[in-house]
Amino acid sequence: MKKYNFFSKKCAAIKLAFLKEIPERVAKCYYIQGPQGHEKKIALDRDLVEWESEL
DSSP states (O other): OHHHHHHHHHHHHHHHHHHHHSOHHHHGGGOEEOOTTSOOEEOOOGGGOOOOOOO
């Protein structure tokens, strides 16, 4: 249970940091979401993500 509390607190801190800088309608795309004990995800559209790699 301690690991969940730590992760939950970090997610809440990240959410607050986004809300201080950008409107909620935009910030919610960056929230880490998912039910306890299950997979987490960020709702950001993958088309908006740019990957750089050195091959």
